[in-house]
Amino acid sequence: MTKMAVIGFGLIGGSMALSWKQARLVDEVIACGHREESLKLAKEMGAADSWTTSIPEAVKDADIVVVAVPVQAMEKVFSDLADYLKPDAVVTDVGSTRMTVIEAARKGLKEKFCQYAPGHPIAGGELPGVAYATKDLFNDKWVISTPTDEMDPEKVKFIEDAWTKAGAKIKVMSPELHDAIFASVSHLPHVLAYALVDMISKEKYAKEKLGMAGAGFRDFTRIAASSPAMWRDICLSNRTAISKELKRYRQGLEELQEAIENSDAQKLEACFENAMKNRRGLVFSASKQDLGKDDGRSKSH
Numbered sequence: 001m002t003k004m005a006v007i008g009f010g011l012i013g014g015s016m017a018l019s020w021k022q023a024r025l026v027d028e029v030i031a032c033g034h035r036e037e038s039l040k041l042a043k044e045m046g047a048a049d050s051w052t053t054s055i056p057e058a059v060k061d062a063d064i065v066v067v068a069v070p071v072q073a074m075e076k077v078f079s080d081l082a083d084y085l086k087p088d089a090v091v092t093d094v095g096s097t098r099m100t101v102i103e104a105a106r107k108g109l110k111e112k113f114c115q116y117a118p119g120h121p122i123a124g125g126e127l128p129g130v131a132y133a134t135k136d137l138f139n140d141k142w143v144i145s146t147p148t149d150e151m152d153p154e155k156v157k158f159i160e161d162a163w164t165k166a167g168a169k170i171k172v173m174s175p176e177l178h179d180a181i182f183a184s185v186s187h188l189p190h191v192l193a194y195a196l197v198d199m200i201s202k203e204k205y206a207k208e209k210l211g212m213a214g215a216g217f218r219d220f221t222r223i224a225a226s227s228p229a230m231w232r233d234i235c236l237s238n239r240t241a242i243s244k245e246l247k248r249y250r251q252g253l254e255e256l257q258e259a260i261e262n263s264d265a266q267k268l269e270a271c272f273e274n275a276m277k278n279r280r281g282l283v284f285s286a287s288k289q290d291l292g293k294d295d296g297r298s299k300s301h
């Protein structure tokens with residue numbers, strides 16, 4: 001009988017419970033959070049077998065503990081649960097950033113840090129909450145494992161193997177590389193989408209503009225509907241890497257603006273041509289091939 005406690009039972013925690021239950025990795029799930037309404041919904045949906053608002057209550061009999069709260073809230077959660085962990089339990093998380101989350105686990109769990117193994121699923125959605133959780137969310141999606149020297153390799157392997165059995169693919173890399181990559185292909189696009197919708201929504205003809213926008217605007221800004229608390233935390237947590245990406249993007253925008261103002265057709269077309277080729281080709285084949293250079297321990301199943 002394997003029991004999993006999920007602290008922060010929203011979109012990702014709920015989807016993980018459904019998916020790990022379906023893969024028979026766990027027999028029983030206890031949902032823990034501070035909003036009774038969503039915990040009750042988790043039970044109604046069958047994502048959780050029971051729920052509690054008490055971390056000690058959730059953790060005391062659990063074999064696997066998943067921390068699925070916004071990243072800046074993680075250190076307190078790790079610290080609140082450390083004293084109640086069973087000696088052989090494994091603690092993992094699903095946070096969108098790695099360096100500060102691993103530091104949070106180290107500080108919060110203290111001597112129990114040896115029971116921790118990290119994981120970041122590259123799947124989600126813009127609508128938060130357990131109501132949007134699905135059992136197939138992680139099928140054939142990457143989960144990034146970022147083990148460091150002080151972690152127990154057995155715990156790391158346990159979590160990697162579990163994600164694989166649940167239908168995901170594991171990619172191993174350093175926390176630093178993870179944060180640089182996802183600052184570029186996840187965090188930056190979210191900041192851009194939020195900035196664009198925020199800017200337009202404050203303009204004189206905002207209602208007309210937003211009311212008439214077509215599919216292009218919708219596609220570009222879908223992610224601006226995402227949870228503000230989650231993305232505030234990601235920006236604070238990975239601020240150096242995100243700031244670097246923003247600077248590079250601004251440079252690119254300035255060059256494009258100059259080309260537009262100077263009617264430099266060649267420069268515009270060269271940029272668009274390169275982007276088009278990459279968007280049509282590389283982006284979609286990347287999920288089937290490789291995410292990039294790492295330590296070569298890529299595992300696809």
Ligand SMILES: NC(=O)c1ccc[n+]([C@@H]2O[C@H](COP(=O)([O-])OP(=O)(O)OC[C@H]3O[C@@H](n4cnc5c(N)ncnc54)[C@H](O)[C@@H]3O)[C@@H](O)[C@H]2O)c1
Nearest residue numbers: 008009010011012033068069070071095096124125128129
């Ligand atoms: N949404 C995505 O696309 C996505 C993808 C991969 C990873 N993540 C990461 O997963 C984590 C959860 O994100 P989500 O999308 O499930 O968000 P969510 O808003 O759907 O769920 C978060 C849950 O945590 C609860 N919560 C917040 N603070 C808490 C605290 N201090 N103690 C207990 N419960 C608390 C909330 O009530 C909510 O139920 C975040 O760290 C996020 O960065 C999100």
Ligand SMILES: O=C(O)C(=O)C[C@]1(C(=O)O)C=C[C@@H](O)C=C1
Nearest residue numbers: 096121122123124125126186223
């Ligand atoms: O599909 C979405 O809406 C997402 O934003 C998912 C997404 C991403 O950027 O791809 C968001 C944050 C994560 O940490 C992982 C996945």
